Amino acid sequence: MITLKKCLIANRGEIAVRIIRACHELDMIAVAVYSESDSNAKHVQLADEAYYIGAAPPHQSYLDSETLIRTATQAGCDCVHPGYGFLSENADFAQAVMDANLIWIGPSPDAIRAMGVKTEARALMQKAGVPVVSGFQSDNAVLDEFVTAAEHIGYPVMVKAAGGGGGKGIRVVYKPADLPEAIQGAQSEAQKAFNDSRIFLERYIEDGRHIEIQVVADTHGNTVHLFERECSTQRRHQKIIEESPSPLLTAQMRQTMGNAAIAAAQAVNYVNAGTVEFIATPEGEFFFLEMNTRLQVEHPVTEMVTGIDLVKLQFRVAAGESLSFSQDDLTQNGHAIECRIYAEDARNNFLPAIGTVQQFIVPQAPSIRVDSGIQASDMITIHYDPMIAKVIVHDANREAALQRMTRALAEIVILGTTTNIDFLQTILQNPVFVAGQVDTKFVDDNLQTLLPDVAQLPHAALIAAALAKMDGQTQAQVVSNSDHSNADIYSPWQRSDNFRVGE
C-alpha cells in the first residue's frame, strides 16, 4: 500500500491524463488544475477534484508556481507530480514544493540544477567516466581561445549556452570564418534567455543517432536502467518517432550505455525516473548529451517493452519504497514504437494547426495504446503544445510493430484539424526508416521526399461529403475567437526555429 494519498498534477493534456490514471490505480486522489481554456478538458473530467488556476497563457496558469503550490496545500495534497514540460525541470519549483511540506515526484532540486547547467553537467560526467563529446569550456575565455579550441575539436562545431537547454542559443558552425559571429549571437541569445551569456563549444556529430537510456533510482541507493529508446527521427530537434530497442545497438553497446547512464545518475545522487541522452556515431562511439530530470514524452515505449509502469513507479519511489526488482530482473520484450501526432500542417512549413476536433476515434486493438488529452469537440488552442496524441504499439519484433503502427495510424480518425498523420505514414514507409538507419538529420535532409503529395481525392470521399451534407450533418459548436474568413495558405510568414520544450 502506497503511503501517498493525494496528488496535485501540475500539468495538462495527455500527460495529466496519464498521471491521473496512475493515481487511481494506486488508490490515490488525483487533483487536476486547469486554465480558462481547459475547464472541460479530459484531464479535468477524469480527476477527482479540479481547480481553476488562471488564464490560458501558461505563465498565468500552468507556470504559476505560487498558485499551484497554494492549490496543492489548500486541497490537502501530500505530493505534486509535474509531468513533463512546464515546471518539471524547474529546480526552484521543486524546492518550493518541498518547502511547502509536499513530496515532489521527481529528483532533488540539486540534481535538477546539476543537470540543468550544461557545462556543469559535462564536467560532472567527465569526472564520473561518462563519455562526453570533445569540447571547450572556460568562463572567461576570449575569442582567440575559442578559435583555437574549435580548431582542436574539429569542424563542424556547436556553440551552446552554458546556462540552459531547450535548443536556445545553439549554433552549428561549419567553418572558422563563421565562428566569431556565431559566438556573439549565441552569447546575446543566451543572455536574453537565461540571463547568463556563458557559452561553450562542442563537437557536432552530424550523422549521429539519438539514443537515450531510461534510469530509475530509489532512495535506498538502488539505481537501474530500463534499456534504451532511439529517438533519431526528429525534425529540427523535435522528436517525431521513438522506439525500443534501438535498431543500432548491439547487446554490448546496450550494456555499456546502460552502465554509463547509471553512472551519470549516480554522479548527481539521482532519485526517481530520469533519462540520459546520448548521441551515437555510426562507428559505435557514444557521448553524453544531457540528462532529462523528469518523465519523458516517450516513456510508454519503455513501459511496453519492460512491462513496468513508470508513473506508478515514480510515485512508489517518491513514497520511499525500494525498487521491487533488480537490474537482472529486467528484460526488453519485443519491440515498441511511438508516433507523436501533432496538430500541424506539414505542407505549410509545419505551422501549428488550430481548430475544433470534430471527431476523434482511436482504435481499441491488441497492443495499440493511444495516450491523448483531447476528445471530440475539444478546441486546439494557440496556447499549448500542438502534440495532441501519442500512438504506441508493441509486437514481437520491429517488422511486426511497424505493420501494427501503420494500421493504427490508418484507423485513427481525427477530423476538424490538420495533423501530421500522413507525414508519419510516409516516414514509416521510407526504406531508410524501415531499415532502421535514420539519423538525427535524416528528416530535415529529406523533407521534400518525405512530404507526401496531397492525396488525390477519391470519388468515394466526395460522395461521403455529399451524403453528410444531404443528411444535414450539424456543425459541432465552434468556440473560436478567430475569423476564419481570412485564413490563407499563402503568406509572408516565416517560422523561426521552434522552441517547444526540449522534447
Place this chain on the structure above:
Amino acid sequence: MITLKKCLIANRGEIAVRIIRACHELDMIAVAVYSESDSNAKHVQLADEAYYIGAAPPHQSYLDSETLIRTATQAGCDCVHPGYGFLSENADFAQAVMDANLIWIGPSPDAIRAMGVKTEARALMQKAGVPVVSGFQSDNAVLDEFVTAAEHIGYPVMVKAAGGGGGKGIRVVYKPADLPEAIQGAQSEAQKAFNDSRIFLERYIEDGRHIEIQVVADTHGNTVHLFERECSTQRRHQKIIEESPSPLLTAQMRQTMGNAAIAAAQAVNYVNAGTVEFIATPEGEFFFLEMNTRLQVEHPVTEMVTGIDLVKLQFRVAAGESLSFSQDDLTQNGHAIECRIYAEDARNNFLPAIGTVQQFIVPQAPSIRVDSGIQASDMITIHYDPMIAKVIVHDANREAALQRMTRALAEIVILGTTTNIDFLQTILQNPVFVAGQVDTKFVDDNLQTLLPDVAQLPHAALIAAALAKMDGQTQAQVVSNSDHSNADIYSPWQRSDNFRVGE
C-alpha cells in the same frame, strides 16, 4: 512476407474483429460474413469485403457450412479462419474447407475428431503419458459394471457423454443410489444431442482449479507451450475471469504441465494453436480434461504475458512458416487478467439482457485492452452469445493488474443494457479471489455473497438523469421487435443449465 492473401472469417462479434485486425497487419484482405441482424456490425465495417450469408439464427448463417465455403470461393479467398464457437471445432467443416482448396486456419480434421470424442481423447492421453482422471469407459457395459466402477473411482463421480462436449449430458453423482438415474438421463440426453448414447464415468474433483496450457505447433514438427491460463472463476462451467500466470502454479508444476500439454498435442499430430485443459487438485495433482482445438476466448491474457500475437501466429503456421522462436525464447512477463462482460442480469438469475447499447465508452489507457464487437447503437439480440466485450489488462504483478482491472471496469460506460460489470467488480474485491484461491465451484457456492446489493441511488445520479431529460436528450433509435411494456422482474421462468459453447 506471409503467402496467404485473403481470408474469410467465418464468425462475428469481437473475435471476427480481432481476426480482421490480424489480417490487416499481415497485409491480407479480410472478408467478413454477416447475418441479417449484423449488416452494420463492427466486424462488417472493419472488413475489406463483406457478404450476406442468411437470416439471424446461427444455423441459417454462421453455421451454414455450404454458404460459407461458397462465399469464400466466390470471393477469391485462399483461407478460412473459424474463430471460436460456431464451426470452429467441426471436423467436417474443416474438411470441407480443405476440399474446396482453401487453407483451414486450425488443426487437421483428424486432430479435431480425435479430441472431440472424449473417450478416445482419454485413451490417447493415457497412451501419451498425460495424467487423466481415474474413470471407467466401456462401450457395452451394463449398469452393474458402472456401479462397481463408480465404487472403485470413488464418489462424487461424473457421468459424461462420450460423443461430445460443451457440458451436454454431464451429471455429477454424490451417492450410489443416484447413479442409475443419472446414467439413464445422461444416455438419453447424449443420444439426443450427439446421436450417440455412449457415456463414461470420471472422478469428479470438486475443489479443483481450471488450468489450461496454450500450445502452438507448426508443420515442421515444432511444438511449444505458451504457459498457462487459470480460468477457475466460473459460474456453471462458464468462464468469467481468466489470468496468467496462475496463482497456484509453482515453476515446477508449470513445467510439468507444459510438457504434458506438448505431449497431448503431439499425440494427435496437432498443428496450429490449441489449448489443453487440466483440472488441478489442491494437493498439486493435475489431470487432463480436454483439448480445445481452436483459438480460445481468453487468448489475450497469453498474448499480454508472452508478447506473442496468437492470431497472426495462427496465420503464419497455417501458411507453412516455422515457429520463429523456441520454447527457451518464451517468458511470462508480468501478469494479465481478462474479465468477460456479459449482457446479463446477475440479479435475475443471470438471464441474458437484450436491448440497444446507447453508449459504449471504453478507456484508452496503458495496458488496458478491450476486445469487443459492439459499438454504440448496436442492438444485443437473442441470437448470439451475450458476451459483448472482454477487458484485458497487464501489469508487473497480480496485485497491480487487479488494481488496473478495477479501474478499467469503473471507467467503462455501457448504457442501455444490463451487464455483469458490478458482479465482476464484486468478485475482484472478494478476499478469496484477491488471495488467488478461487476454485471452480467458488462462484456457484458463494453466489449470494457475490451478488452485489442494488446500489443505493446517489442524488448526483438522479440529478444527472434530470439534466439529461431537461436537455431534451434524444432517444437513440431503438430497432426492436419486442414489446418493452410487458417486461417484468418477477417471472415463472426457470433457466436450465446453460449450454453456451464450452468457453
Place this chain on the structure above:
Amino acid sequence: MQYSYEYNGETVSVKLERQADGQMKATIGDSEYSVTASQIAGGGWLMHINSKRFLAHTASDSEAQYVHLNGTQFKLEKVENRRRRGKGSSRSGDLIAEMPGQVIDVRVKEGRSVQSGDVLLVLEAMKMEIRISAPHDGTVAKLRVKTGDVVARGQALVKISQM
C-alpha cells in the same frame, strides 16, 4: 420541473429549476442542491453539485433513463412505463415471454392438468434454454404457441387456469 423515476422498486423524484443566476437548484426530498453542469463529448455531464464535482454519462430509451456515475450504472425506469406493466403474468392469466426467443419444445397440451413447477415449454434465446413452468397447479386453458415459433418479449405463451 419535477422528474420521477422508479428505482429498485421505489419512486424517486427530483425537482430541477433554473435560477436567475444561471445556476440550477435541485430538490430531492428535504435536500437542496445548487447545480451547474456542462455537457461533454459522448453524452457526458461534468456536474458541480454544491461545489462537489461529478462526471456522469446518461442515455435513455423508451423504458428507462440510464446513468453511469463513479463506475456504477443506474437504470431509472420511466414511471409511465412501469404503470402499464403487470406483475408475474399478464392480466389475462397468460404466462408471457420475458425475452424474445424461439420455442424449441412444447411439453403440454390444452386441457391437460399441470402441477406448480411443471415445465410447460422451452424457449431458446441467446444460446440458452429457458424453461417456462407452471406458477401454480391448474389446467392448460390455452396454448398460444407451437414448436418453432419465434416469440417477442411480452408475448403471451400459455394460459393456466387455476384449479
Place this chain on the structure above:
Amino acid sequence: MQYSYEYNGETVSVKLERQADGQMKATIGDSEYSVTASQIAGGGWLMHINSKRFLAHTASDSEAQYVHLNGTQFKLEKVENRRRRGKGSSRSGDLIAEMPGQVIDVRVKEGRSVQSGDVLLVLEAMKMEIRISAPHDGTVAKLRVKTGDVVARGQALVKISQM
C-alpha cells in the same frame, strides 16, 4: 442536388440524387455511381458505391467538410468561404495574422523603409516563434499592433506600402 467544394486548389463537384428505388445516384464529371449508405455510430458511413464497400467518417465546420477514408483525411473547403478570402495579404495591403498569437517583438516603426524579407514583428503561438517579414520592399505605412497584443486569426498587423 449539386455539392461543390474546393480541394487542393480545384473545384470539385458531385451531384447526388435520390432514386425511386431508394438508392441514390452520384454523378462526378462523366462518372455515374449507384450509391447506398447507412450511417453508423460516431459520424461514420458504410457506403456501397457500384457495389464496392467504403467506410468513411465525416465532420464539418464553417470552413470545410472533412472526410476520413481508407486512412486518409480529406479537407474539402466550402466554396462560399474560399470566395470571401484574399490571397497573401488582405485587400487593403495589410499583412494579416495567419493564426492567433501574441505579439512578442515589434522590430519596425511607422515610416521606416524595409526590404523584402526584413523581419517586421514576431508572434508567439503554440510555443513557437513566428516571424512576420516584409513581402516586398517598401515602407511601413501603418503599424497596427504593439508588443504584448494578442491577435486573432485574420487580424491586420502591419501595412507595407509599395515603393
